[in-house]
Amino acid sequence: MPTIEIKNLSKTYRVYQKQEGVLASVKGLFHREYREVHAVRNIDLTVEQGEFVAFLGPNGAGKTTTLKLLSGVINPDHGTVTVMGYVPWERENEYRRKFALVMGQKNQLWWDLPAMESFRLNQHIYRVPREEFERTRDELSDMLDVTRLLGRPVRELSLGERMKMELIAALLHKPDVLFLDEPTIGLDVVAQHKIQEFLKEYQRERKNTILLTSHYMKDIEALCKRVVIIANGSIYHDGSLEDIVDQFSGDKIVTLHLHDDGGLDSLSGLPNVMEVEAPKIKFRVPRDEVGKVLSRILAAHSVDDIVVEDPPLEEVISNVFSQAEEKGRQEASQAATGS
Amino acid sequence: MLESAITWWTFFKISINERLVYRADFMLGTLMRFLPTLTQIFLWWAIYDVISSPGSADSTTGPDGDIAGFKYGDMVAYYLLVIISRAFSSMPGLTGGIANQIRNGEVKKFLIQPVDMQGCLLMQRIAHKLVYYLVATLPFALVFFLCRGFFVNGWPAADVLIVFFLSLALSFLLGFFLETCIGLIGFWFLEVTSLTFIYMLMNFLLSGHMFPLELLPSEPVNIRAWVEFLPFQFLAYFPAAVFLGKIEGAEMYRGLISEVAWVLFFVVLSRVLWWKGIKRYSGFGG
Numbered sequence: 001m002p003t004i005e006i007k008n009l010s011k012t013y014r015v016y017q018k019q020e021g022v023l024a025s026v027k028g029l030f031h032r033e034y035r036e037v038h039a040v041r042n043i044d045l046t047v048e049q050g051e052f053v054a055f056l057g058p059n060g061a062g063k064t065t066t067l068k069l070l071s072g073v074i075n076p077d078h079g080t081v082t083v084m085g086y087v088p089w090e091r092e093n094e095y096r097r098k099f100a101l102v103m104g105q106k107n108q109l110w111w112d113l114p115a116m117e118s119f120r121l122n123q124h125i126y127r128v129p130r131e132e133f134e135r136t137r138d139e140l141s142d143m144l145d146v147t148r149l150l151g152r153p154v155r156e157l158s159l160g161e162r163m164k165m166e167l168i169a170a171l172l173h174k175p176d177v178l179f180l181d182e183p184t185i186g187l188d189v190v191a192q193h194k195i196q197e198f199l200k201e202y203q204r205e206r207k208n209t210i211l212l213t214s215h216y217m218k219d220i221e222a223l224c225k226r227v228v229i230i231a232n233g234s235i236y237h238d239g240s241l242e243d244i245v246d247q248f249s250g251d252k253i254v255t256l257h258l259h260d261d262g263g264l265d266s267l268s269g270l271p272n273v274m275e276v277e278a279p280k281i282k283f284r285v286p287r288d289e290v291g292k293v294l295s296r297i298l299a300a301h302s303v304d305d306i307v308v309e310d311p312p313l314e315e316v317i318s319n320v321f322s323q324a325e326e327k328g329r330q331e332a333s334q335a336a337t338g339s
Numbered sequence: 340m341l342e343s344a345i346t347w348w349t350f351f352k353i354s355i356n357e358r359l360v361y362r363a364d365f366m367l368g369t370l371m372r373f374l375p376t377l378t379q380i381f382l383w384w385a386i387y388d389v390i391s392s393p394g395s396a397d398s399t400t401g402p403d404g405d406i407a408g409f410k411y412g413d414m415v416a417y418y419l420l421v422i423i424s425r426a427f428s429s430m431p432g433l434t435g436g437i438a439n440q441i442r443n444g445e446v447k448k449f450l451i452q453p454v455d456m457q458g459c460l461l462m463q464r465i466a467h468k469l470v471y472y473l474v475a476t477l478p479f480a481l482v483f484f485l486c487r488g489f490f491v492n493g494w495p496a497a498d499v500l501i502v503f504f505l506s507l508a509l510s511f512l513l514g515f516f517l518e519t520c521i522g523l524i525g526f527w528f529l530e531v532t533s534l535t536f537i538y539m540l541m542n543f544l545l546s547g548h549m550f551p552l553e554l555l556p557s558e559p560v561n562i563r564a565w566v567e568f569l570p571f572q573f574l575a576y577f578p579a580a581v582f583l584g585k586i587e588g589a590e591m592y593r594g595l596i597s598e599v600a601w602v603l604f605f606v607v608l609s610r611v612l613w614w615k616g617i618k619r620y621s622g623f624g625g
Contacts, residue, residue: 100451110353112360118353120353121346125454
């Protein structure tokens, strides 16, 4: 049985629609207009034990809503979800002791007290035996390099240090399933990297199932083999990162290091030249023409070095997002004309 | 069972630690509590002074400077006892705190973690109160010692004293669950500031915080009689009246029983509000 099984899941929010201005506010007291926001529409998804899956998508795409549904914070309109055999929104204690949700923008620690105290409380809430608790705590704080900060009030920690503490607090009961909502948001590159390294190592050792949402492509590149792209509340793509690049980017980027500057003039006439920096030239070629183009150039010029690479992931993803949004808009206008 | 007890005990200890972070603020707050009472005592001194001067006595005040059965000494003793009642029943920040947690989504924690919100809040409140009593006992004892002359009847009998302490403990629970209910209305209204304000106003007038309930008018509307059917009197008036012997015998026990009934009522109500509230919350998003 898969660890997470989502079938035909939908969630619609009713949002109070307020016009600008005082008059409209007064009107809103008596008559309220609501707009329906389809946060998640008919999602199907299966995640096996031990997978590390990334949810990727523009703001408001439905990533966080999906995580909330999975952790039982909200109820769906229709559809079924089971996580380790439990229905999340029944909120059974047994289920709640087996997963954890970490939100990068929310603080779950006691603000005025050392993180140590929050950990101790979690130990009892999740009923972790004392020795196991101490071992896990020491292990985790060692991995994240925050042992010396355990006794310092949380309000005095930096954002990065606090996030590490949040992670430890969430992992003390060794959850089998872990939901991470933007765990590196607002952190500097060093702290981001540290947390990535930690998550990677942690998952490799524990083999638990992790779902992560993030805006940082670096997080996802470093951590997840499987990427689920959500846009407009639907799953737009589900596969490996390489798949995405293959499917959504038809181009390769070729960089040539010429032997001398002589050929540059004729080469800069190529379509899609991105950068010329003598004696180097960088240009885009459709994937299936790479061989043909290169053999033609090699026949005519003397080349020292060739690099052929995929376009940067950010670029590919942003293309995917705009495609997905375009598709969403079309569907919306079709629905409007159809009704 | 034992495991939950350990969880609550840990929660309790952490709450105490948290409370001790703000010691100075706390002590200052404790001392400030006496100030409004001091003004009230002076005000009543002026009133009794006027009515006891010859020629000003009328039908509502007794011959010896007596207002609704309260002599000046009684009145001062009453206000001092009300401070004690309020030390148990008042819950600063509870309604607003709950509503805030609902609005900013912190309440999610109690949906995700296997732990009960009201239990946490109750533990936190008990911890806060205990720290408060620790700080306040000395100044309270001093004030009561200085004012011992106003307690004309001395210490009440043992059975009355027991009822007094029971009613104090119950007033803590009543205050807690009543204000929890108001806070939980935040699931529907998001903002409960004005609701809390209305509650505080009613509490101030109808609990006996502002003046003994004997002073409430019975004409043209018999407010005095209506107040008997409301929970407010247990938050300030009842314990004080028991101590001073204004309520005694069977009436005293009847009062205690109806206080228990009110506590149970608000325990159940707060549970219902919580279940309905999270259902709405989780259906709505947030």
